[in-house]
Amino acid sequence: MGETTYELLSLGLRYWFILLIFLTLLRAYFLMRSDRRAYLQTLRQLPDAGLIGEVVNLATGEGQPLPREGMIGASRSCDIRVPELHRREMEFVFRPGFGVKLIPIHRKHQVLIDSEPLIKGVDYALHGTVLDIRGTQLRFRLFAGLDLPMRQTAFAPEVQVSQSSFDVQEPLPIITSIPEPTPPADSTNEMEMTWQFAPLPPETFEPAPQPLIRRRRRSERKMGEDHHE
Structure with a gap:
């Protein structure tokens, strides 16, 4: 066999393989189409299947x-x-x-x-x-009977607003003038002349510490004894 025969044979086999691939794809397409039709026909007969x-x-x-x-x-x-x-x-x-x-x-x-x-x-x-x-x-x-969790819906709680919170409060009285201070009361003692709304605090006397008095008495007794001697 010459070189020309090998070239023709290789060229023919190349197109033959291309034809086989095309026929395989065409066959797969028809198989998928037939399966699709069978699936749809099954669904029409049994609507709940799958x-x-x-x-x-x-x-x-x-x-x-x-x-x-x-x-x-x-x-x-x-x-x-x-x-x-x-x-x-x-x-x-x-x-x-x-x-x-x-x-x-x-x-x-x-x-x-x-x-x-x-x-x-x-x-x-x-x-x-x-x-x-x-x-x-x-x-x-x-469908009922499926293994499903309970559906939880989030809702906002109702806020009850009391009507009293919207009530308009009465305005406070406006002070137009400042009251004058009360004059001092008439008294002969100058220490008691003060304002009526601010009386003087009562006087407090602190007693002398006892230890000092005892020490003085002891020192006087000792001096008297020394004088008699």
Whole structure:
């Protein structure tokens, strides 16, 4: 065999492998399409098979079945399709004992869950949870019997304000003139001449210390004895 034959054979095998790859991809596409049709047909026959509830669009009232895991977005391949959203907006996975875990795809998302910012990997949707995605509100309605915790709604306690706190107090009387001081009382003793509203304090007398008196008496006795001697 000459060199020309080898070149033709290698060129033919190259295109043959390309044709095999194309046929393999085409076969895989038809298999996936048939599986998708069988899955949808099974869901039509058994609506609750593999589902955990439904998602209701509060703006239109339309409800869509909620599988255990899937995608929320505007694409046709999404399990929960909402035309107002991006093609692929959010992933969700049901975890027994916790709820439906919500995973936003975009880093800078504007998602609220029960009027609170959604924390990625922390917040879970329960029965009655309202998901707000840029103004589009979706309510989760889960089947009874699922392993779910109790949903706790935060509410602000009512503050009872008494009406007496708003009562207007009467204004204090305004002093227009200062009263004149009371003149001193007439008395012969100059020490008692003082203002009536500030009387003099009573006089106090301090007694002499007793030890000094005793020492003086002892010294006098001693001097008298010396004088007699």
